Amino acid sequence: MRLNDATPQEGSKHRPRRVGRGIAAGQGASCGFGMRGQKSRSGRPTRPGFEGGQIPLYRRLPKLKHFPLVNRSSYTIINVDDLSSLAANTEVTLTSLIKAGIVTANNGPLKVLGDGDVSVPLTVxxxxxxxAARAKIEAAKGTCELLGANSSTSK
Incomplete structure (x- = not known):
């Protein structure tokens, strides 16, 4: 059997409705769409999802709770206060923090938050x-180097 041999089942195909051809044809005058109203006008169907001007469901739902961001970026976070226990002129990276035991889990690239104070110069x-974190590290004569988010090992 080939694709061009495939034919519809007997009786499954109906002739198209011929509307607007007089009352003898059965669909004369208003053509089966009734007398008045939005659904009887020319070009009549509304677009899919239209709810009569009310905000449609596909626009209401993302405003509700529990709709997470798509492609949300997650970071391993640490506060400046946690870095104050390190020795001066230490190079701080995600792997060095894990080795030092300050960070216990790798939840993605490292992000430094500004809670607390640091008094020793560090290369972060x-x-x-x-x-705030950048200002506090640089105020302590340290440096902040920005890595690409994809360059560090994520989970």
């Missing part, structure tokens, strides 16, 4: 810094 290499 991370994927992201908050403005």
């Amino acid at each position: 290499r991370a994927a992201a810094f908050t403005a």
Whole structure:
């Protein structure tokens, strides 16, 4: 059997409705769409999902709770206060923090938050810094080096 041999079952195909051809044809005058209203007008079907001007369901749902962001980026976060226990001029990376036991899990690239204070100069290499964290590290004569988020090993 070939594709061109395939034919529809007997009786499954109906002739198209010929509307607007007079009352003898059975679909004269209003053509089966009734007298008045939006559904009787020319070009009549509304678009899929239209709810009469009310915000449609596909636009309402993402505003509700429990709709997570698509492709959400997750970071291994650490506060500046946790870095204050390190020795001066230490190079701080995600792997060095895991070896030191300050960070216990690798939840993605490293992000430094600005809670607390640091008094020793450090060279911090991370994927992201908050403005407060960057200011506190640089105020302590340290440096902040921005790594690409994809360059560090993520989970």
